Each structure stands twice: as C-alpha cells, then as structure tokens.
Amino acid sequence: MFWRIFLYLAFQSVGGFSGWFFARNVAPGNALVGLLVGMVAAGLAWFLVDAVRGVKLLRWLRMGDATTPAMSGGLWGEVADRTRRQLKSRERQTQASDERLQDFLAALQASPNGVTLLDAQAHIEWFNQTAASHFGFETQRDVLQHFGNLVRDPGFAAYFSARDFRRDVTMPGRADTPTRPVKLSVQLHPYSDGKMLLLSRDVTALEQADAMRRDFVANVSHEIRTPLTVLAGFVETLQTLALDEHERHRYLDLMAQQSSRMQTLVSDLLTLSRLEGSPPVGATEWVPVHLLMQQVAQEVHALTEHLSQTSGQPHVIEFDEFEGTELAGAHSELLSAMANLAGNAVRYTPAGGTIHVSWRMLPEGRGEFSVQDTGSGIAAEHIPRLTERFYRVDSSRSRDTGGTGLGLAIVKHVAQRHGAELKIESTPGKGSTFSLVFPPARVKAIDPAL
Numbered sequence: 001m002f003w004r005i006f007l008y009l010a011f012q013s014v015g016g017f018s019g020w021f022f023a024r025n026v027a028p029g030n031a032l033v034g035l036l037v038g039m040v041a042a043g044l045a046w047f048l049v050d051a052v053r054g055v056k057l058l059r060w061l062r063m064g065d066a067t068t069p070a071m072s073g074g075l076w077g078e079v080a081d082r083t084r085r086q087l088k089s090r091e092r093q094t095q096a097s098d099e100r101l102q103d104f105l106a107a108l109q110a111s112p113n114g115v116t117l118l119d120a121q122a123h124i125e126w127f128n129q130t131a132a133s134h135f136g137f138e139t140q141r142d143v144l145q146h147f148g149n150l151v152r153d154p155g156f157a158a159y160f161s162a163r164d165f166r167r168d169v170t171m172p173g174r175a176d177t178p179t180r181p182v183k184l185s186v187q188l189h190p191y192s193d194g195k196m197l198l199l200s201r202d203v204t205a206l207e208q209a210d211a212m213r214r215d216f217v218a219n220v221s222h223e224i225r226t227p228l229t230v231l232a233g234f235v236e237t238l239q240t241l242a243l244d245e246h247e248r249h250r251y252l253d254l255m256a257q258q259s260s261r262m263q264t265l266v267s268d269l270l271t272l273s274r275l276e277g278s279p280p281v282g283a284t285e286w287v288p289v290h291l292l293m294q295q296v297a298q299e300v301h302a303l304t305e306h307l308s309q310t311s312g313q314p315h316v317i318e319f320d321e322f323e324g325t326e327l328a329g330a331h332s333e334l335l336s337a338m339a340n341l342a343g344n345a346v347r348y349t350p351a352g353g354t355i356h357v358s359w360r361m362l363p364e365g366r367g368e369f370s371v372q373d374t375g376s377g378i379a380a381e382h383i384p385r386l387t388e389r390f391y392r393v394d395s396s397r398s399r400d401t402g403g404t405g406l407g408l409a410i411v412k413h414v415a416q417r418h419g420a421e422l423k424i425e426s427t428p429g430k431g432s433t434f435s436l437v438f439p440p441a442r443v444k445a446i447d448p449a450l
C-alpha cells in the first residue's frame with residue numbers, strides 16, 4: 001500500500017513539476033495553472049495505468065490459470081500472486097479429494113455386493129458393476145432414473161413404501177427365469193439428508209441350500225414316520241387283541257420288516273453324512289478289483305435269493321472275470337457304491353431278467369465298472385435327478401424292495417470322492433447301464449510277478 005501511495009505521489013509530483021516548469025517557460029504568469037493541469041494529467045495517467053493493470057488481472061482471473069503469474073509488483077501484482085497461490089492450493093485439495101473419491105468408488109466397485117446410491121427422491125446417483133448385473137442397469141441410460149421405475153418387484157415396492165429398512169427383502173434378480181431362479185437380498189440404508197445406500201446380495205445358492213435342507217428334513221421325517229406308524233399299529237394290535245401263535249408270528253415278522261427298513265434308512269443317512277464330512281480319499285490303499293467283485297457278488301446273490309422267495313423266479317446274474325487290476329481308494333466306500341448299483345439292477349429288473357456286471361480298461365488307463373440290466377429302464381427326463389436324495393422314479397417298487405431313495409446319492413458321493421464319473425444310460429422297457437469310470441491315477445495292473 002505504501003508503494004502505491006508513494007507511486008501516486010511520485011506521479012503527481014512529476015506531473016505537477018512538469019506542468020509548472022512548462023507553464024513558467026511558456027507563460028510565466030500561469031505557472032500555478034500549469035502546476036494544477038500537470039497534477040490532473042498525472043492523476044489521469046496514473047489512473048489509466050492502474051486500470052490497465054486491473055483489467056489484466058480481471059482477464060487472468062477469468063481464465064483461472066494458476067500456473068502462469070498474471071503480473072508482478074504493486075497492489076494488483078500482490079493480489080494476483082495471492083490469488084494464484086490460493087488457486088493452486090485449492091487445485092491441490094480438489095485433486096486430493098478427487099483421488100480419494102476415485103479410491104472410494106474403486107473400493108465400492110470391487111465389492112462382491114451390489115451397491116446403488118440413491119438421492120432423497122430415490123433417483124439413482126451411482127451404482128457398481130455388481131448392482132448393474134443384479135438389476136440390469138446401464139450407466140448411460142439409468143443414472144438419474146427413479147429406482148422404482150426400473151425395479152418393479154411388488155415385494156420391493158411394499159418394502160420401500162413401508163419405510164422400515166431394519167430388515168432386508170428378497171426379490172427375483174434381473175436374470176431370474178423359471179428354470180434358473182436368481183434371488184437377491186436387498187436392503188436400504190438411509191444416510192445424510194434422506195439419501196439411501198441400497199445393498200444387494202445374490203442369495204440364490206443360500207436359498208437353494210435352505211430349500212434343500214427343508215426338503216431333506218421333511219423327507220427324512222416322512223420316511224421314518226411311515227414305518228413308525230405301521231409299527232405302532234402292530235404294537236397296539238398285539239396289546240389289545242388276543243392273537244393265536246400263528247397270527248402273533250406274522251405280526252412280529254411284519255414289525256421286524258419295518259424296523260429293519262428304519263435301520264437301513266438310518267444307516268444310509270449316516271453313510272451319506274460321513275461321506276460329506278470326511279476329507280477326500282487318498283490314492284494310498286490299493287484294492288484288488290477281483291476282491292471287490294467277489295464281495296459284490298455275495299451281496300447280489302443274498303439279495304436275489306431274498307427277492308426270489310417272493311417272486312419265485314430267480315434273476316440271471318453274470319460276472320466277468322476280473323483278475324489283474326487294482327483300484328486306489330477306500331475299500332468300504334468302493335464296495336458300497338458297486339453293491340448299490342448291482343443291487344439296484346436286481347431290484348428294478350423283473351424276476352427272470354439278466355444282470356451283467358463287468359470291469360474293463362479304457363483308453364488312457366481309465367477303468368470302468370459297469371452294471372447292465374434288462375429291467376424297466378428309466379425315462380430320459382428322470383436321469384439327471386436320480387442322484388438327488390430321496391428321488392425315486394417308481395416309489396412303490398423302491399419301497400417294496402427295501403429301497404431308501406439314498407442309494408444313488410451315496411454312489412455319486414463315493415464317485416466324486418474317488419475322482420470317478422457316474423454314467424447312466426437307459427432305455428425304458430429295455431434296461432439300463434450304470435457305470436463308474438475311474439481316472440488313470442486310481443487304476444493299475446497287478447504285477448503278475450508278485
């Protein structure tokens with residue numbers, strides 16, 4: 001400021017002196033007028049120079065370029081310099097908060113959950129990729145759209161209008177179809193000034209697992225309740241009626257049948273849960289295939305004998321020769337899977353039918369165990385579901401022959417634990433072939449020298 005006053009006074013002095021000096025030489029009587037005119041002219045010149053510098057500063061401010069200095073020196077120079085420094089520091093702050101915002105958005109983008117930001121009127125402000133795939137949003141098209149116009153699920157609409165956001169709501173996702181359901185869990189979290197954060201999570205697998213668990217519990221209860229009801233009825237009959245010896249025996253036989261049915265069911269359930277809960281089977285224990293076949297044959301013969309007591313005519317059972325190969329895995333599990341397949345072939349083949357059990361080496365060192373029958377066969381639409389627990393094509397035949405509906409589920413688990421593949425081929429009315437194909441790492445030829 002001092003410099004400014006000094007400069008002004010200097011202009012005035014130089015102007016006044018020049019006016020006085022000029023007037024004194026031209027018209028000595030008018031020296032005072034010359035002094036005044038000189039001072040006014042100097043004032044005007046000072047004002048002009050000052051205005052030019054002010055305009056220059058204004059122009060520079062309008063461009064807002066903080067990198068080049070507008071001018072130096074004087075009051076305007078200092079104003080320009082301070083403004084430039086402030087602009088620079090603001091620019092740095094803006095850049096830093098921009099970077100923070102980008103980091104923050106990148107973190108939200110990486111979230112496995114869908115994140116959608118809504119303003120107070122529920123217009124979409126931002127969403128991440130996961131939310132885009134959950135709801136089928138497109139950035140260009142859907143930002144600033146009302147969320148309710150894009151997501152029209154009635155359950156969500158009711159949740160939104162009830163304004164109780166303490167819980168989540170489950171709704172179908174954009175890709176939901178009757179054959180491939182997609183379920184989303186959606187929850188709104190209000191934050192500053194009525195804005196809302198909408199979190200969405202794909203819960204399809206959870207919902208399916210929950211439905212499977214519910215079905216499983218219902219199925220097990222049903223399977224146990226039936227023989228229990230029958231047993232309770234027989235007990236009551238024995239308690240209330242005076243039966244002769246023959247009748248008593250008949251009832252006790254029927255009761256034994258029901259309790260053995262329950263025992264089989266519980267034992268299959270335990271087998272399944274053991275298979276699901278134990279670690280994968282290593283390839284350290286080698287079991288000779290011919291030993292497995294002998295044991296399968298014993299079980300199959302026991303079953304055919306039992307069944308032929310009721311049907312009269314026995315099945316024809318054929319076993320190939322199996323010398324020379326070993327399988328790596330858990331002996332009891334392999335036996336249980338193979339015996340299950342052979343047992344099913346007997347149970348679903350009418351009396352007198354043929355069951356052929358074989359083992360053969362496939363290309364690349366794989367080994368295939370297969371059971372072929374001439375039984376009822378299975379329609380193609382049932383085949384993908386046969387390994388589901390309690391899935392039965394022919395329920396009455398399954399129960400009549402002592403089936404629990406868990407046999408193929410056990411086979412599938414054993415196969416998975418041994419890296420094997422369960423293959424099912426069937427022609428209704430002609431018969432079926434169930435095969436287990438083992439990988440080369442689990443199959444080896446027995447050294448004849450040993």
Ligand code: ADP
Pocket residue numbers: 344345348349373375376377378386387391392393394395398399402403404405406407408409432
């Ligand atoms: P189950 O104890 O009922 O036999 P499984 O899991 O072993 O249960 O088999 C599931 C269903 O698959 C059976 O109920 C039956 O309908 C069908 N099935 C299995 N093996 C055969 C077969 N060899 N021939 C025809 N149907 C079969």
